Amino acid sequence: MIQQKKGFTLIELLVVGTILAVIAAGAVVSYASVNVKSRDSKRMSDVEQVRSALEMYRADYGSYIVGAWGVALPTLKAGNYIDKTPIDPKTGYTYYYNSGTGSVYNICSQVEGPTPASQACVANTTCGSPYNYCVKNP
Secondary structure (H helix, E strand, C coil): CCCCCCCCCHHHHHHHHHHHHHHHHHHHHHHHHHHHHHHHHHHHHHHHHHHHHHHHHHHHHCCCCCEEHHHHHHHHHHCCCCCCCCCCCCCCCCCEEEECCCCCCEEEECCCCCCCHHHECCCCCCCCCCCCEEEECC
């Protein structure tokens, strides 16, 4: 009687390894895109939070805060319009704010994914590079 060896052939092991590698690569790519979308959602939410705080400030004082982020944020925090400093979830940097007259403002951030067309920075904003997501006063 011939005794058979039990086990897998080299071809079977290579096929299974290849299939696992393709599945793992797909999972990594999917995970990376989910992270980008998550960070972009946080950035857009932060910008909307600052916009809301600025609108409440304008309702109380009749104009927006004149100056840049370093002036606006402490003023909003001191007036209890905003609780904590919103920061970029990836870089840890703050966002861009500018109002020269108190009647208009720009709040800008840099998103990693596609920028919604309605919020894309245009040439007439003062945000500049590297920002590509801008919100102006309504």
